[in-house]
Amino acid sequence: MTTTDYPLAERRRQEFVAGARATIPLIVGAIPFGILFGTLAEPSGLSALGALAMSLIVFAGASQFIALGLLTAGAAMPVIIATTLVVNLRHMLYAANLVPKIRHLPQRWRIPMAFGLTDETFAAVSNRYLQQEDSRELHWFYLGSFLAMYSNWVLCTALGVGLGKMFPDMTRWGLDFAMSVTFIGMVVPYLRNTPMWAAVIVSGAMAIATAGMPHKLGLMVAAICGIAAGLSLHLLKRRGEMTKHEQPAVKHGEETGG
Structure with missing residues (x-):
């Protein structure tokens, strides 16, 4: 070496x-x-x-x-x-x-x-x-x-x-x-933000609700639902942040006649 x-x-x-x-x-x-x-x-x-x-x-x-x-x-x-x-x-x-x-x-x-x-x-x-x-x-x-x-x-x-x-x-x-x-x-x-907590809570609730499904398919249903809930909240959060950043720019344009 x-x-x-x-x-x-x-x-x-x-x-x-x-x-x-x-x-x-x-x-x-x-x-x-x-x-x-x-x-x-x-x-x-x-x-x-x-x-x-x-x-x-x-x-x-x-x-x-x-x-x-x-x-x-x-x-x-x-x-x-x-x-x-x-x-x-x-x-x-x-x-x-x-x-x-x-x-x-x-x-x-x-x-x-x-x-x-x-x-x-x-x-x-x-x-x-x-x-x-x-x-x-x-x-x-x-x-x-x-x-x-x-x-x-x-x-x-x-x-x-x-x-x-x-x-x-x-x-x-x-x-x-x-x-x-x-x-x-x-x-x-x-679990550091709301979307993460939502994913865990939804997937946990769905895992309990679908526990009786055959061949443990409820695990995949719970995982998909949890991912969907977390991703949806994450996208909503990003959209809200983008809207907040855009509003001052619009107001500034209105004030200057742009």
Whole structure:
């Protein structure tokens, strides 16, 4: 490595470490969630090896829990695949937000980044993009966040499989509550104006109202309604600001006879 290469390598290392560090608070909330998945696997008809393989290959907490429930209910494989696909459609919204910032990256980066796109990593990376304008090396921050979350999820799944055999009633401990708190902690810091609050309130209300829809389609309905509400208020706000700026100019023109 030459001296000219060292600053770039050091900057990448710092971004990688920063990404992992920024994800630690979110990992703490995900630990009980991962353990709970491991404990539920075998009672739901999934082997210990199958549970580990699912966490390694699928790497999607909510979808993995839904797949377990459908396995227990005896659902057919196409139904399980279709349902988990619908639940993960929210990642398309995350991806659409990140595309302008990673457009310069080659395919060899985009593929693993797509696999590692989780709610926690998106929250950590989005915050970083807001704080730093130069995004040329921020994919290393993304990689650090992704690998930290990924290793934690697989490790907690393995831990849950082992603990499930020792404590068969762990599902009654209420560990799933930790994930709800984590999601609240992820969202609240970003609520900085009225359109953002409107998006969260509308999507939350719609999620409750459409909870009975099949295949968890209510999640997408809630997301679309929340986005529509937030975007509408944002556009109205911008229109109001533009109107305020135009009014003095009109008055000035009238006074001068223009």
